[in-house]
Amino acid sequence: MANGLDDVVAAETVLSDVDGLGGNLTIRGHALPALAGHWTFPAVVQLLFDGFFDQLPHDKKLAAGIGQARVDVFERLLPLLPALATRDVYSAMRAGVALMPDGGDLEDALRLIAAPAVLTPALLRLRRGESPVAPDADAGHAADLLRMTAGAPASPSLAEALDTYLVTVCDHGLNASTFATRVVASTQAGLTSAVLAGLGALKGPLHGGAPGPVIEMLDAIEAHGDAATWLRDRIARGERIMGFGHRIYRVRDPRADVLKAVVRRLGGVGEGARLAFAEKTEKIALDVLRVAKPSRSIQTNVEFYTALLLEAAGFPEEAFSCVFAAGRMAGWIAHAREQQATGRLIRPQSRYVGPMPDMVA
Template identity: 80%
Template sequence: MANGLDDVVAAETVLSDVDGLGGRLTIRGHSLPELAGRWRYPQVVRLLLDGFFDDLPDDAKLAQAIGRARVEVFERLQPMLPALVPLDVYSGMRAGIALLPDGDTLTDALLLIAAPAVLTPALLRGKRGSPAIVPNPQADHAADMLRMLSGTDTSPALATALDTYLVTVCDHGLNASTFATRVVASTQAGLTSAILAGLGALKGPLHGGAPGPVIEMLDAIEADGNAAGWLRAKIARGERIMGFGHRIYRVRDPRADVLKAVVRQLGGAGATGRRLAFAEKVEQTALEVLRQAKPSRSIQTNVEFYTALLLEAAGFPAEAFSNVFAAGRVAGWVAHAREQQTTGRLIRPLSRYVGPVPDLVA
C-alpha cells in the first residue's frame, strides 16, 4: 500500500501536470513561464474553466463578470462582517464563503472566485477598526484586492506582482486541498461545499499555512545575526526549514523562480530591496546547510519562500498569507470540482483494517 497515496493515480485531468523530476508545471497545455506575468488572472480563470460551463464568456466579458461578482459578494456578506472579524482572518474568510449559494452554475463559481479577494481585505481592515471598502467592478482583480486593502489605488507594479502570484498558484496537480475538493465534488455536492473542503485542507501548516512562518524565520535569523548557526541549530532539533523542500519536486520549484523575479522587480533601494537582498543570502546559506546536513536528499527552494516576500511587500500580514493563496487557488478548485462532477465518479477508496478481530464462533 502506498503510504499517503504516493504514486497512486486518483484522477485523470486536463487541468495541470506537475513534473517533479523535471521541475515543470503545466496548466492546460501551457508552461508556467508562458502564463505568469503574461496572462492576467481572469484570463487564466477562463483557461481553467473552459469546457466546464456552457455559458463561459470571452476574456473581456469574464473579467467584467468577476468584477460584478466581487460587488455581489460584498453586498451579500458586508452585514456579516461584524460577526466574522473577531475570528482569525482565515476562519473569517472560510465562514463568509460558507454563506454563499451552494450551486454549480457559472454565477456560483464566480462568486466563489471573487470571495477571498473581497473578504480578506475587508476582514483585515475590520481588525484595524477601519470600514470595508466597496469593490470597483471595473478594476483589475488583483489591483482591486490591493485597493480594498489599503484604501488607495496601488502602483501598477505591485498590482502586476500580485496578479502574477495569483496566476502562479492557480493550480498545482492533485495536492491535498485539490484532492479534498474533488472528493466532495464527487458526491455531487455544490461548488461551495467542495471549495470549503479545499479551504479546510489549505489551512494546515503542511500546505497553504506554510508561507507565514517564512517571515518569522527571516526575522529570527536577522535578530540572531548568524544565519548558518541558526539554521544548523534548527535542523539539529529536527525542525523544518520553512520555504525549502517539496513533496513532489526533487529539483527547484519552478514557481519559486517566477516569484523571485517578480520580487526583484519590486526591489530597488527601499525596504523591499533590502529585504530581498537579505532573503537571498539566507536562501543560499540554507541551501548549503541543507546540502551538508542531508547529503542524500535534494532539498531546494519552494514556492513558499518568495511568496512570503511578495505578499509582505504587497502589504498583507503573515496571518493572511494563506487567504491570498486561496484567492489564487480557488479558480483551480472550481475547475477540478466541475471536472469531477461532469467526468468522474464517486471517490471511494478502500482501507485495510489492522485492528483486533472479534471471535466469530462462540
C-alpha cells in the same frame, strides 16, 4: 500500499501536470513561465474553466463578470462582516465563503472566485478598526484586492506582481486541498461545499500554512546574526527549514523562480534590504541543507518568495493563506467541475489493522 497515496493515480485531468523530476508545471498545455506575467488572472480563469461551463465569456467580459461578482459578494456579506471579524482572518474568510449559494453554474463559480478577494481585505480592515472598502467592478482583480486592503489604489507594478502571484498558484496537480475538493465534488455536492473542503485542507500547516513562518524565520535569523548557525541548530533539533523542500519536486520548484523574478522586478522591497537578506539566507540555507541531508535534494519552494511578495504587498502573515486561496480557488472550481463531469464517487478502500473480535464457538 502507498503511504499517503504516493504514486497512486486517483484522477485523470486536463487541468495541470506537476513534473517533480524535471521541475516543470504545466497548466492546460501551457508551461507556467509562459502564463505568469503574460496572462492576467481572469484570462487564466477562462483557461481553467473552458469546457466546464456553458456560454463561458472570454477576455474582458469574463473579467467584468468577476468584477461584478466582487460587488455582489460585498453587498451580500457587508452586514455580517463585523461578526465574522471576531474570528481569525482565515476562519472568518472561510465562514464567509460558506455563505455563498451552493450551486454549480458560472455565476456561483464567479462569486466563489470573488469571495476571498473581497472578504480578506474587509476582514483585515475591520480588525484594524477601519471600515471596509467596497469593490470597484471595473478594476482589475488583483488591483482591486490591493485597493480594498490599503484603502488607496496600488501602483501598477504592485498590482501586476499580485496578479502574477494569483496566476502562479492557480492550480498545482492533485495536492491535498484539490483532492479534498474533488472528493466532495464527486458526491455531486455544490461548488461551495466542494471548495470549502479545499479551504479546510489549506489551513493545515503542512499544506498552505507555511509562507507566514518564512517571515518569522527570516526575522529570527536576522536577529540572531549568524544564518548558518541558526539553520544548523534548527536542523539538529529535527525542525523544518521553512520555504525549502517539496513533497513532489526533486529539483527547484518552478513557482519559486517565477515569484523571485516578480519580487526583484518590484524593486525596493524594504528599500532592497529585505530581498538582499532573503537571497543571502536562501543561498546559505541551500548550502547547509546540502551538507546536513546529502541523500536528499531539498530546494527552494513556492513559499519562500510568496512570503516576500505578500509582505511587500502589505498583507500581514495571518492573511497569506487567504491570498493563496484567492488564486487557488480557480483551480479548485475547475477540478470540481471536471470531477462531476467525468468521475465517479471517490470511494477508496482501507485495510483494517485493528483487533478482531473473539471467535464465537
